Amino acid sequence: MRVSEQRQWDRLMQMARLGAIQGEGVNRAALSDLDHQARRLLLSWALPLGLAPSVDALGNLFLRHEGTDPGLPAVLAGSHMDSQPKGGRFDGIWGVLAALEAVQAIREAGLATRRAIEIVAWTNEEGGRFAPGCMGSMAFSGFRPPGSWDEVKDRDGLRFGAELARLLAAEADIPRRPLGFTPYAYVEPHIEQGPLLEAEGLDIGIVTGIQGSRWFLVEIAGKTDHAGTAPLALRQDAVQDMVRAIAALNALTADPQDVLRFTVGRVEVFPNSSNTVADLARFSIDLRHPDAAVLTARGDAVVATIQGAMARCRATVTETFNALPARFAPLVQEAIAAAAQAEGLQARPMPSGAFHDAQFLVPVCPTGMIFIPSRAGISHHPAEYSSPAQTARGAQVLARVLLDLAGRA
């Protein structure tokens, strides 16, 4: 049983054309027309193999390789197909294509599996268009009710609920399945998005868990004024209080060990005119730490820190996402380690700095992830790169893991 390096690479490059941006990047937002096209392209490869497609109420797309004992819980493997606005060609999409490549290799080798294997493409992992990310896996796992995000709007004012309905209408030809089930195990292949594997010359990361994440959206309301006439002492300048808030958050999140991750990645100001004092500033907070106690303590202080920083405006802080650190199952970690060894590949256990859909599967079933190297650790950027050989090694390990897990009683 061998995966095809060339076939998988060709598929990656075909997918990369859907939303291609300058510098070999990809901008393929969740539920966009490009996302629809990517799903159709995936189906164009999966259906001729005999895989059975289905879609659930969140738009999560499944492709089923049947087992010899269809009554047993299936093994689930996959990732997501949406990208960051200025993202790369591998984050997410490689995990879906690796699962397809692994299943195809198993079928081409004429190997029957006891359990079914289902390939999954989760809806909106990135959260770049509709925040937060991981909506598909959160709804699948029961972490949030499926209608939770219907009113979330993108920057054009389009609602998540309406865009999801548009997708489901366009995919009315695909059988609908109930939301959620209990897989035998879940395995997510993904690029590392960090520099460790490359730096140590390794092929495979056996992921031990994921640090926790808390996201906040902050709105600071002031008052517009004429930039030439209003004395500074009388202003309610939303930009100035935003600057004060970010400086205070920098102090709150300071970490000499540089383990805590604090990011303000999104900033919007209104009316956004150079000679008008802004009456509204909006910014995002992304806070992450592998230790639940640290994440809870610092995260719980965010609101008071921002309120304390307000000089003249009013701040509203909404927590949009809260995922505590997750630990992956020994069952899956051991299967990955055994597969890498059998393939003669160099592997090591490692934590994940990024969050992933896998995080939300942890309470549902034994869950794990396979990492492959990211060149220079670059991700969420057009320069994101993993080589044809690296992606093939990852798919080969996955194929062995799936064969192993799907063969168990």
Next chain:
Amino acid sequence: MRVSEQRQWDRLMQMARLGAIQGEGVNRAALSDLDHQARRLLLSWALPLGLAPSVDALGNLFLRHEGTDPGLPAVLAGSHMDSQPKGGRFDGIWGVLAALEAVQAIREAGLATRRAIEIVAWTNEEGGRFAPGCMGSMAFSGFRPPGSWDEVKDRDGLRFGAELARLLAAEADIPRRPLGFTPYAYVEPHIEQGPLLEAEGLDIGIVTGIQGSRWFLVEIAGKTDHAGTAPLALRQDAVQDMVRAIAALNALTADPQDVLRFTVGRVEVFPNSSNTVADLARFSIDLRHPDAAVLTARGDAVVATIQGAMARCRATVTETFNALPARFAPLVQEAIAAAAQAEGLQARPMPSGAFHDAQFLVPVCPTGMIFIPSRAGISHHPAEYSSPAQTARGAQVLARVLLDLAGRA
């Protein structure tokens, strides 16, 4: 000779419908379709009066009341018709309609004037869509060559040059005139945009001059990174260096007297995704002071201050506008004072905190401005308000000033 309070107010309210936004505000961007419509509406009132229209290469629109000695330089009066993105119903447009009302009153009274009176509507005073502001008056006065801003883009990527060409094509039925001439005098009626006249219970401000303004556009270039994986010590986070730059500028521009005006009103961040470290942050600086020495010293330190604040990113600073403080002509100030006195109105000399097209006429001809009260000093905001009586008193004073100046040898 009496202006009509009702007629002028009706026209103001009709204009306010073109770009009406919530809270009685107006969003009528320069060279937009709404701007075209406003100009047509103005013409629909001016042409039946017998005023002769013409337009120059910058789209500045003129309406000529002929004098008995057409060879003498005309008196020029007017303002602008574009608004801030979240602006009010009076800033700019009242000055144009007051000039129309004044000329109409003169004509209806059967009074001939020795000199012609030209009403002007300057193109793009606000700079909210295409920065900087005052392009029409700057080109008219020779302060900048007429093609200077052709490549300036709005947020949709539309070029100023292309949008100007679109306006001129749409107004091909209006006679074209050469750019610039030397008026006998220029008078600009405008709302105060500050609280002084209302607080003191006065009717008319005799404007003595305008504080200087310097505008800068700052671009901070960093590197995108994954918000969950990239250690803070290795990031080039454009948002963080922007926050440092604004804090450093606050220190540079600190003024215990609260005379200096420093505003960051426009902020944009890219790719603007909550879980991606930003690789580009762009912000505007608006710096004003009535003392040329102070404005020069602080303004000249802006670049070094920003560069000194950069921790890990590269900053590019472009000065987009530089207008030193302007002093208005005694000729015009005296004519306004005499007119207010003759009307039995309460007037006082005062400086202007906002900049205006009048600033650029100062080197060209004797220039002045008439202010009327702004309720609570509010401007660049939907709540901007001057009453029917206040706008009528301003137009009445203007009519007397124009009659006076246009009657001189």
